[in-house]
Amino acid sequence: MADMEAQLATTSPSMKPQSRVILWTAMRCCSSAFERSIRELQGVKSLYEPHLTSFYYGPERQNEFLTDEDLLSNSLHTYDYTDQILLADYEGCNAVFAKEMAFYIPKERFARYIEGDFVNFKHSFLIRDPRKSILSEWKAIVRSGLDYTSTRDASGSGVKGHAKLYELLDFIRSTGREVTVIDAADLLKNPEYIMQVYCRQTGLPYDKKMLTWTPGEVEDWATKNKRFYKEWHWNAMYSSGFGKLAPPRDTSQLPSIPEIIPAIVKEDIQKSIPYYEAMHKFCVKVDP
Template sequence: MSEHDRNIPQAILWTVPRGMSTVFERSIWALGDIKVYHEIYAKAAYFGEERYFPHFMDKEVQPGCKYSDAKEILQGPAVGYRGVFMKEHAYRVAAAGRYDAIPEGFVHSFLIRQPIKSIISFYKTYIDAYGSDSSLLLSELSFRGMLDLFKYIRDAKGQTPVIIDADDLLADPAGIMRKYCEAVGFEFRESMLHWESGTLEAWSWEEIWYRTVSTSKGFLKPSELGSSQSDDNLSDFPEKVQESVRDSQVCYEEMY
């Protein structure tokens, strides 16, 4: 029996930056018996010899970080676990055209969020982290890669992916996580809704992106997330941000 034929549920959550995916991942971590992988295509996309995105091109190439290496890890041993889960940004596979690196045997799911909320939040955090948007590509901002990947999974893989909306998740975490577990084959437990605050090792390399989830002890209510990005004036942002929000809204509505 090959690893991707192992008789335990396996799920991937594809999403976009600032889509509420890390708190979703934290909920899965709280189960304790699911092997969780955090964005393992990132090294291939930014640091490996096949890297596609320019932001870290000044860094040395890291060995063992090909797209095929990420696929191999996902299909690797999961001894002692009752399931396997990974969350990843869809653009890292879709924009690079690396559909060949998608592992077999996984249930695919997508977490979507209103583009005005996720893209503005991503852009602001990106500027805080790096000081400039000179190497930020439209494909990193846009939902287009996520929609393309969704269509690939549906049409080429013959699977109807699970779709979750972030606003629905925050409005009813227990109900949405219960339905998600039923859809992918995990066992829902109340422990998924509460956890100890702190930074997981998987989040340590760029902590600015994980400040909110690291201090959380459960799903935050919408009112606890601070001011809404939908209150921002889109015209105050660069054209590539405005273009991304407009195009992503079309993608979001199609997936929703």
């Protein structure tokens, strides 16, 4: 999917008139539901974590946690090449939206996304209280048959994800750029208001239709995350809107969730709270 999208890039992406928006986030911050909402907008190209392939599979990959042989060491999955997916011209679209994990981006590349061809991109952030996001992440990792400790050490899980998100937000704000910060709790509490504000601040076209969607699998979610996409995206795929619960999944064949939360999970939660609180100060205020 990433390769196919990148082939659409023009030779002069800085000349394109399209609006460009990136939603930076961490794991289990309701970002899949957020992206699912954006997919309801006509004329908006929605991109699912373009740099996932660069981070996990490409020649510059940051770890060796995932080992899908179809993607591993694909020479096309360099960071520069994947950037072209964000810069590509998509026929019939007047805006491009990308949901991206902040931890995919090496710190030395932060400046790349506010300069040159990226200078007109709008940057937004979706955060969530780690007492909810990391706990949900731990459960998803267990359901996937993985070990939380080894997973967090090899990727952007746990405190790493929240710390990197804060670092990126702090960097972009330090340049004087305006950012839009959304708390997942506010999004779920008042999705209509939050999405109206989000669209107004980022330049995306608001449509009330984006508050609901038809349940079903999303092709490129599965393509990029073959092994685990159902464990991680079930609620977003099979719900019908913000706060509209998906039907229960049959988990009888999956590992069970331990009754006692491991100490390392609790530790990650506590270490992540200061990053969350620092970012929360910049959140869109919910209409009382």
